[in-house]
Amino acid sequence: MPAMTSASTTCPSAALASDTHPAPGIVPLVHIGGLRKRYGDNEVLKGVDLQVQRGEVVSIIGKSGSGKSTLLRCINGLEQYQDGELRVHGQAVNAGDAPALRELRKNVGMIFQNFNLFPHLSVGRNVMLAPTLVTRQPKDAARHNAQRLLARVGLAEKIDAMPDQLSGGQQQRVAIARALAMNPEILLCDEVTSALDPELVGEVLQVVESLADQGMTLIMVTHEMGFARKVSDRVVFMHQGRVHETGAPEQLFGNPQTPELRQFLGMVHGGAGA
Numbered sequence: 001m002p003a004m005t006s007a008s009t010t011c012p013s014a015a016l017a018s019d020t021h022p023a024p025g026i027v028p029l030v031h032i033g034g035l036r037k038r039y040g041d042n043e044v045l046k047g048v049d050l051q052v053q054r055g056e057v058v059s060i061i062g063k064s065g066s067g068k069s070t071l072l073r074c075i076n077g078l079e080q081y082q083d084g085e086l087r088v089h090g091q092a093v094n095a096g097d098a099p100a101l102r103e104l105r106k107n108v109g110m111i112f113q114n115f116n117l118f119p120h121l122s123v124g125r126n127v128m129l130a131p132t133l134v135t136r137q138p139k140d141a142a143r144h145n146a147q148r149l150l151a152r153v154g155l156a157e158k159i160d161a162m163p164d165q166l167s168g169g170q171q172q173r174v175a176i177a178r179a180l181a182m183n184p185e186i187l188l189c190d191e192v193t194s195a196l197d198p199e200l201v202g203e204v205l206q207v208v209e210s211l212a213d214q215g216m217t218l219i220m221v222t223h224e225m226g227f228a229r230k231v232s233d234r235v236v237f238m239h240q241g242r243v244h245e246t247g248a249p250e251q252l253f254g255n256p257q258t259p260e261l262r263q264f265l266g267m268v269h270g271g272a273g274a
C-alpha cells in the first residue's frame, strides 16, 4: 500500500472537499471529476471528485443516503451518470456501451452486501462462470484457477458445495473469490459485512485485509470504522452527494475538520477512536 498524503485535511476550507492530486504524469487508475447522478428529480451525486491510484486502499464512509453505493455502482458501470467525468484506466465508463462495459468488468471486480451467488451453481461453478463465459477459458483451467482462489479465501474444500450449504461469511468469501477470478486490477466492496452475523464479520474482513496487503487496489464502502482506520491509505467522507472531507485515516478519524464529519463520527461507535 503506498503511503498517501492529503493536503485536504490541513486546509479547513473549500480544499477539504478536493481530492489528492497525483504527481504530474501519473495517471490515476480511477479518475472521477464533477460526477453528477440523478434518480428522477433526486440528485444523489452532486459533483464528486475522486482519484484513486494503483495499489491504493480507499474507504468511503458517510451517513445512509449520502451516495456511497451509487458512486461505486457508477464506477462499475452499473449506473448511468448524467454529468462529469469517470475514467478507469484512462477509459471513460459508459453504462450504455456494452462492449466497453465487458472490458471494464475484466478490470473491475465488485462484491456486494448480499453475496449475490448463483444458488443453483456449486461454489466452484460460481467462481468459474465469468472466466468460462467472458474470456472462454477452458473448463479445466478455470476449475484449477477456482481451486487456487478458493484456497486464497480459505475455502478450497468447498469447491463442490452448494451456496446454501455455507455460512454467510463463507458465501461472502466465495463472492470475493468469484470477483478475483477475472484477475481485476480494482476491487469495489459495497458494505461486504453488513448482511453478516457479527461473529462472521471478522473472517471476511481478514480476507479483504489480506488483499489490501497484497497490493490490490480497493475502494470500499464500509460502516466498519475500525477496519477503515486500520487498512485504508485514505478515507473519503461523503456528505449529501459530495466528497466532503478526505485524508489519511489517522487525520480523518483523529482530527476531523468539518462539523459534519465530527457529527458523523460521534454517531458511529462514539467516533471510532476519534
Ligand SMILES: Nc1ncnc2c1ncn2[C@@H]1O[C@H](COP(=O)(O)OP(=O)(O)OP(=O)(O)O)[C@@H](O)[C@H]1O
Pocket (backbone or CB within 6 Å): 039, 042, 044, 062, 063, 064, 065, 066, 067, 068, 069, 070, 071
Ligand atoms: N435505484 C434507485 N432508484 C431511485 N433512487 C435510488 C436508487 N438507488 C439509490 N437511490 C437513492 O439515492 C440516494 C443515495 O443512495 P445510496 O444507496 O447511494 O446511499 P448510501 O450512502 O450508499 O446509503 P447506505 O449507507 O444506506 O447504503 C438515496 O436517497 C436512495 O434512496
